[in-house]
Amino acid sequence: MSNNNDKILVEVKDLKMHFPISVGWMFKKTIGHVKAVDGISFKIARGETLGLVGESGCGKTTTGRVILQLERPTSGHIFFEGKEITGIEEKGLRTLRRKMQMIFQDPFGSLNPRMTAGEIIGEPLLIHRLTQSKGEYEEKVKELMTTVGLSPAMMERYPHEFSGGQRQRIGVARALSVRPNLIVCDEPVSALDVSIQAQIINLLEELQEKFNLTYLFIAHDLAVVRHISNRIAVMYLGEIVEIATRGDLYKKPLHPYTKSLLSAVPVPDPVVEAQREHVLLEGEVPSPFNPPPGCKFHPRCPNADFPRCQEEKPILHEIEGRNHWVACHGG
Amino acid sequence: MAPLLEIKNLSTHFFTDDGLIKAVDRISYDIHEGETVGLVGESGCGKSVSALSLLRLIPNPPGKIVGGEILFEGRDLLKLTEDEMCEVRGNKMAMIFQEPMNSLNPVKTIGWQISEPLEIHLGMSREEGLKKCVQLLTDVKIPEPAARVNAYPHLFSGGMRQRTMIAMGLGCNPKLIIADEPTTALDVTTQAQLLELMKNLTRDYGTALIIITHNLGVVARYADRINVMYAGRIIEKGSAKDIFKNPQHPYTEGLMASVPRLDHDTKQKLVPIEGQPPDFLHIPKGCSFHPRCVYAFDRCRVETPELTPLSEKHEAACWRNVK
Numbered sequence: 001m002s003n004n005n006d007k008i009l010v011e012v013k014d015l016k017m018h019f020p021i022s023v024g025w026m027f028k029k030t031i032g033h034v035k036a037v038d039g040i041s042f043k044i045a046r047g048e049t050l051g052l053v054g055e056s057g058c059g060k061t062t063t064g065r066v067i068l069q070l071e072r073p074t075s076g077h078i079f080f081e082g083k084e085i086t087g088i089e090e091k092g093l094r095t096l097r098r099k100m101q102m103i104f105q106d107p108f109g110s111l112n113p114r115m116t117a118g119e120i121i122g123e124p125l126l127i128h129r130l131t132q133s134k135g136e137y138e139e140k141v142k143e144l145m146t147t148v149g150l151s152p153a154m155m156e157r158y159p160h161e162f163s164g165g166q167r168q169r170i171g172v173a174r175a176l177s178v179r180p181n182l183i184v185c186d187e188p189v190s191a192l193d194v195s196i197q198a199q200i201i202n203l204l205e206e207l208q209e210k211f212n213l214t215y216l217f218i219a220h221d222l223a224v225v226r227h228i229s230n231r232i233a234v235m236y237l238g239e240i241v242e243i244a245t246r247g248d249l250y251k252k253p254l255h256p257y258t259k260s261l262l263s264a265v266p267v268p269d270p271v272v273e274a275q276r277e278h279v280l281l282e283g284e285v286p287s288p289f290n291p292p293p294g295c296k297f298h299p300r301c302p303n304a305d306f307p308r309c310q311e312e313k314p315i316l317h318e319i320e321g322r323n324h325w326v327a328c329h330g331g
Numbered sequence: 332m333a334p335l336l337e338i339k340n341l342s343t344h345f346f347t348d349d350g351l352i353k354a355v356d357r358i359s360y361d362i363h364e365g366e367t368v369g370l371v372g373e374s375g376c377g378k379s380v381s382a383l384s385l386l387r388l389i390p391n392p393p394g395k396i397v398g399g400e401i402l403f404e405g406r407d408l409l410k411l412t413e414d415e416m417c418e419v420r421g422n423k424m425a426m427i428f429q430e431p432m433n434s435l436n437p438v439k440t441i442g443w444q445i446s447e448p449l450e451i452h453l454g455m456s457r458e459e460g461l462k463k464c465v466q467l468l469t470d471v472k473i474p475e476p477a478a479r480v481n482a483y484p485h486l487f488s489g490g491m492r493q494r495t496m497i498a499m500g501l502g503c504n505p506k507l508i509i510a511d512e513p514t515t516a517l518d519v520t521t522q523a524q525l526l527e528l529m530k531n532l533t534r535d536y537g538t539a540l541i542i543i544t545h546n547l548g549v550v551a552r553y554a555d556r557i558n559v560m561y562a563g564r565i566i567e568k569g570s571a572k573d574i575f576k577n578p579q580h581p582y583t584e585g586l587m588a589s590v591p592r593l594d595h596d597t598k599q600k601l602v603p604i605e606g607q608p609p610d611f612l613h614i615p616k617g618c619s620f621h622p623r624c625v626y627a628f629d630r631c632r633v634e635t636p637e638l639t640p641l642s643e644k645h646e647a648a649c650w651r652n653v654k
Contacts, residue, residue, distance in 0.1 A: 055518035055519065055520060055521075056518055163607050165607065166607075193373040193374055193545070193608065194373055194545055194547070194586060194589060194590060195373060195585060195586060195589050195603065195604040195608070196603070196607070197589065197590075197603075198588075198589035198590070198591075198601040198602065198603035198604075199603040199605070201591070201601055202600070202601055202603060220518065220519065222519070222593065223590070223591040223592055223593050224591050226591065226593060226597060227591035227597060227601065246597060247597075250593065260520060261519060261520060262593065263523075264519045264520045264522065264523035265519060265548065265593055266523075266546070266548030266549055266551060266552040267548055267551065267552075267592055267593055267594050268547035268548045268550075268551045268575065268587065268590055268592060269551055269575050269576075269592075269594070270551045270552070270571040270572055270575055271572065271575075271576070272594055273548075273551050273552045278523070278527070280523060280524055280527055281520045281523075281524065284488055284490055284491075284521065285518070
């Protein structure tokens with residue numbers, strides 16, 4: 001590994017996650033694979049937020065889950081703090097998971113309804129034996145609740161007694177409890193009301209500053225991702241089509257898919273909106289079971305160059321050393 | 332010119348075991364022919380109930396439209412008999428629902444479902460209905476429409492199902508379409524395609540459109556006029572320009588400040604609205620927004636403000652604007 005080990009927290013190299021599709025119940029036969037993640041590489045620096053955007057089914061959630069080793073990848077390598085973690089055995093995983101946590105999308109489904117808020121937040125402390133006494137444990141749980149903006153008096157309440165925004169705060173406190181380095185946030189605000197979303201986004205930003213956290217922020221809302229991320233990776237059908245700093249990506253998007261994604265997001269201002277140029281995509285996202293050959297985006301691409309885009313797969317390459325990477329034959 | 336639809340003091344209440352829920356509380360607005368009006372608010376603010384009330388689709392019990400008038404082409408829909416109402420529903424006024432997955436019948440073909448209202452309202456035969464159906468599917472840009480007529484909904488993607496719903500809504504060439512969160516369940520690029528499609532089709536067909544959504548960007552792009560709802564009431568209404576450039580209600584102002592925007596500086600901090608939207612069983616006294624409002628003063632905690640005109644077409648319900 002290179003000498004910037006200290007700066008890079010996570011490195012993903014040529015990661016693939018293929019899910020087999022089987023038919024028959026007795027003599028199972030695999031008829032193909034859904035290529036949820038199909039050869040992606042990226043790095044996340046310490047203290048940075050990398051945004052991962054794309055439409056449903058593009059593999060962004062799978063990417064997050066594979067990094068946490070919740071799914072074992074088909075092939076490829078993941079380095080965490082310079083050490084390879086792919087293929088690590090169960091025992092090693094437990095210590096590893098202390099350093100990487102996840103915040104889930106659905107604040108209603110991701111909390112055990114039979115546990116109190118205090119038990120949910122404190123459980124990781126017990127599992128990883130991070131507290132010495134009962135007193136210390138309670139102290140710690142209360143402190144965590146205060147940190148995320150919940151009143152410690154709510155410790156004995158059950159999840160159904162909380163609103164969506166408060167439940168998401170419980171999820172954040174649970175992730176924070178083990179003092180992780182990396183938090184994978186999988187659509188943490190998309191299930192929340194508009195006025196509550198901003199509360200959680202601000203909370204995540206404050207915590208990042210306070211605890212020097214690194215985020216992999218997965219979302220489909222480009223405006224939210226742009227707000228919180230330092231760099232952004234755009235995924236399409238299991239592949240990364242563009243990675244750049246947020247400024248570059250929004251000001252000078254290079255991939256036609258990024259351009260159309262950006263123009264599809266309406267700006268809440270009728271005057272600005274009337275002047276914007278809208279690139280509408282034709283058709284829909286093809287099935288990851290049987291993706292198009294060559295560039296996977298070519299059937300929907302407004303400036304596809306035939307036959308090259310149909311035959312030759314574009315490689316993610318850097319543009320003029322600007323740390324702006326794109327996988328497109330054009331431009 | 333008289334408006335196509337005029338809603339006056341409409342109230343829909345739900346009588347539950349836990350207590351009375353005023354889901355829609357004395358709302359008034361109108362829409363002219365061919366116009367697009369946005370109804371904005373967060374989940375549970377009563378915007379969907381208000382739309383269902385227009386079509387008299389409120390389940391009774393527990394719900395009931397307890398007061399007001401819905402004047403559609405000069406007739407009060409609340410005074411019609413159920414048979415007369417059936418003539419209006421789907422024919423002159425159609426609805427597009429939020430969940431394209433759940434609002435199609437899984438055991439009937441697409442063709443059957445689109446031609447059913449055509450047969451009922453326009454007296455078409457099955458053959459004529461299916462022919463018209465192919466044309467409608469072409470209008471909403473579904474590929475190979477002639478073959479798709481015989482397909483079942485599960486073969487369609489989310490976007491295609493919502494296109495089917497739009498085709499169904501347009502079928503009888505209604506005067507008004509109510510679209511309740513039409514694109515919320517869909518991806519951004521599909522969302523953009525569908526909204527553009529709806530805009531073009533309603534323009535071509537001359538249909539008025541009520542878009543109900545929580546997405547401020549969507550109304551900014553498509554609505555001529557906007558009504559903002561909070562806790563069952565309309566708290567601000569005006570032209571899209573007025574609402575976005577010069578929001579007068581603290582809630583509208585708060586909504587604008589809490590949404591990250593693509594055209595804003597990224598260093599700008601978001602300003603959230605503190606607290607939670609109220610529970611309908613415990614609506615705060617006075618102005619229902621006062622516990623979350625940064626400007627609240629004594630009067631707000633006691634008296635409920637009514638919509639007050641600020642300029643010719645801009646109204647807000649806030650004591651700050653009452654001298």
